Amino acid sequence: MKTAFLSALLSLSAVAAAQTPPATPAPTPIPQGAPVELRGLWVDAFGPGIKTPAEVDRLVADARAMNVNVLFAQVGRRGDCYCLKAAMPPTDDPAVPPGFDPLAYLIEKAHPLGLQVHAWIITTAIWNSTTPPKSPAHAFNAHGPDRAGRDNWILGKFDGTVKAGSDWLLDPGHPDAAEYIRNMYVSVVQNYDVDGIQFDRVRYPDFNPVGGPNSWGYNETALARFRAETGATGTPAPEDPAWAGWRRTQVTNLVRDTALAVKAVRPDVSVNAATITYGAGPTTDEGFALTRTYNEVLQDWLTWVREGYLDLNVMMNYKRDFVPEQAGWFNTWAAYAAGLRVRSPGVFQVSGSSIYLNDQRSILSQVRKTRGLGIGWAGYSYRTPDADVNAGKRTAAEVLPELTAKLAGPGGPFATPVRWVRPNPSALRALRGTLATTGTAPLGGRTVRLLDESGEEVARTTTNGVGGYGFLHVPDRAVRVEVGGVTGEVVTAPAGKVTDLPALTVP
Numbered sequence: 001m002k003t004a005f006l007s008a009l010l011s012l013s014a015v016a017a018a019q020t021p022p023a024t025p026a027p028t029p030i031p032q033g034a035p036v037e038l039r040g041l042w043v044d045a046f047g048p049g050i051k052t053p054a055e056v057d058r059l060v061a062d063a064r065a066m067n068v069n070v071l072f073a074q075v076g077r078r079g080d081c082y083c084l085k086a087a088m089p090p091t092d093d094p095a096v097p098p099g100f101d102p103l104a105y106l107i108e109k110a111h112p113l114g115l116q117v118h119a120w121i122i123t124t125a126i127w128n129s130t131t132p133p134k135s136p137a138h139a140f141n142a143h144g145p146d147r148a149g150r151d152n153w154i155l156g157k158f159d160g161t162v163k164a165g166s167d168w169l170l171d172p173g174h175p176d177a178a179e180y181i182r183n184m185y186v187s188v189v190q191n192y193d194v195d196g197i198q199f200d201r202v203r204y205p206d207f208n209p210v211g212g213p214n215s216w217g218y219n220e221t222a223l224a225r226f227r228a229e230t231g232a233t234g235t236p237a238p239e240d241p242a243w244a245g246w247r248r249t250q251v252t253n254l255v256r257d258t259a260l261a262v263k264a265v266r267p268d269v270s271v272n273a274a275t276i277t278y279g280a281g282p283t284t285d286e287g288f289a290l291t292r293t294y295n296e297v298l299q300d301w302l303t304w305v306r307e308g309y310l311d312l313n314v315m316m317n318y319k320r321d322f323v324p325e326q327a328g329w330f331n332t333w334a335a336y337a338a339g340l341r342v343r344s345p346g347v348f349q350v351s352g353s354s355i356y357l358n359d360q361r362s363i364l365s366q367v368r369k370t371r372g373l374g375i376g377w378a379g380y381s382y383r384t385p386d387a388d389v390n391a392g393k394r395t396a397a398e399v400l401p402e403l404t405a406k407l408a409g410p411g412g413p414f415a416t417p418v419r420w421v422r423p424n425p426s427a428l429r430a431l432r433g434t435l436a437t438t439g440t441a442p443l444g445g446r447t448v449r450l451l452d453e454s455g456e457e458v459a460r461t462t463t464n465g466v467g468g469y470g471f472l473h474v475p476d477r478a479v480r481v482e483v484g485g486v487t488g489e490v491v492t493a494p495a496g497k498v499t500d501l502p503a504l505t506v507p
Contacts (some may be wrong), residue, residue: 027064030114030419037418038376039352040070040314042120042274045077047383050102051095059382060109066404067414069115072198072274072314072378075103076121076184078167079139087180087187089135090480094291101193111193116269118196119188123181123254124155124169125201139180140168149220153177155205156218158238164205164216172204172250173222175444175465182258189265195422196270197262198314203251203276203299209240210279212295217247225465229445246445248298250311253464259309260432260470264498267425272312274352275301281333285343304342305347307459308473311423312377313337313347318354321362330366338373346427346473350376354357356384360403367413425496432470433501434461439506443467449482450474453490470498 025072041063042172043049050056050073063071075082080091083103096102107117127133127140135141143153145162155171156162164406170177185197203217217223226232259271276299288294288302304310315337319330330351337349351370355363363379363386370377379385385403388394407414418496431450435443448469450459458479463469469481473491481488481504488504 027061027113028062029112030069030417031387032114032419034417034419036071036310036421037371038348038352038378038420039068039414039418040072040352040376041066041068041382042072042352042378042380043074043094044380045074045082045091048095049073049382050075050082050106051093052097053105056102056106056109056411059106061113061114062382062400063110063115064113066400067408067417068379069418069420070118070195070378071106071110071115072118072120073103073106074120074200075188076119076120077125078122079126079133081188083188083192085187085191087183089133089138092134092438102229103188103194105389107193116420116422118198118272119185119192120198120200120206120274121184121188122200123202124172125167126154126170126206127168128166139170143177143180144168150174150176152219152221152290153180154219155216157207158215158218158235164207167205169201169205171217171219171222172220172254173217173225173247173465175221178250178254178257179466180462181254182261185258185354186261186265188442189262189269194310196272197258199255199258199273202255202273203297204247206297208238208296208398209385210296211292213244214247214296214298217243217250222250225442225444228442244295244298248294248300249445249462250464251298252300252303252463253468255304255431256307256309256461256470256472257464257468259472260430260498263428263430263472264432267428267498268422270311270423271302272310272314272350273304274314274316275299277315277317277329277333280329281336283332283336302340305344307461307471308344308346311345312350312376313340314350314352314376316354316380317351318357318380320354320357321365322359331369334370334373334375338375341375348376350378352378352380355379355386356381356390359387362400362404363403364406364413367407371413394442408452427495428472428497429474429476429491429493429495430470430472430498430502431479431481431491432468432498433481433488434503435467435469436503436505437467437507438458438505439507446483446506450479451482451487453478 084101145154204214218459276293282288317333319326334351341349353366359444384390444465446463480490
């Protein structure tokens, strides 16, 4: 009886073993000697991706199978963090197990495979629910729409609206909000071995006429700054060119100041931005000022590239390849980026593709176009890997293996694994400083010129709301700063660091 029982048990075990699928092989690291080429994948936090250990394990295995090498992982959604050690409080997302640190675990699993992790944080969005955040330290609780005076950091619209769609946002022209935003990114770099940080929605919001003007930026503290710095009176109209230029500069200064602060902590961390490419693209740098990017959302990423504020410019070149007009837009923006790669070789260009809007044939078409131009590629997003998934017709689990086989299988554009590398710290040569004043004139909005020993101007910038300024493209020779006829001491910026200058006192 005992023997018969054992025989039956062994037979059942054999059947079960035959029915059990073979274990998925562990992903192998990207070879150290592989060619260098950026292939990115955005991993958003509006669905599965990084919220549990199992999701992270699946993500890194899928990314390696696809032969991508950079994960733009959304760790900051709206004033929160999918991490435990940052200036923002941990997310209230119930999908994250208590005590779990998604960012730390993602880095732990990704780095041994040669996958980079870039901390993607929405720059200005702060909250979107009628239920307030749990943490009293959350910026919405401390500086939301119910606060008065300078304590209110919320962006407003010309018509009095204080929400862009469903979101409350921070005003880049408010000095305290700008400082808070900068610290969000810096705190992540201080506490995690991220390979990069990525700005997203680092601009003024949508919900404007096509082509502009932009109707946002009417926080009272920001308006008071504009009046004090420019001498304007009253409330400027959205189309006022001085007001548009001032707001555009606030975003640019925010990118500059954050880049300097990040590089001061870790010069090898990549600073990058997901940038806007609405509609038709430019064919010349002069034409950039005519784009919807520049006028409709007041984002001057051309300056960020020229001045070296970014290491990567990751264009959100979201176009449907099967729609001829949009395919033309995609091609123009990608070609423009390829030209910028030559004119500003210190900043690498990436054409982000909306894989969620395209069928798989169109996805491969855009990959091949991008690689043919010698620039990087990134796909949005891991959660919605093609148009069928976005439309709810199929699941990501069904589509990902198909797309992976087409991208990384024999004959695919990603058939050979490649690697990406962090910025070379020795290429960094940066200066930053702050103005002080003996008078009552505002410190913000001052023009700061960088001069060489002969007095020739080599760069210029504008101070932020508290008199801060900086340069990330400093030549390897003696220079000095000049503000309104007052000059600072002569300095030669050393390579590999951000050098802080003594405060410069101006009238």
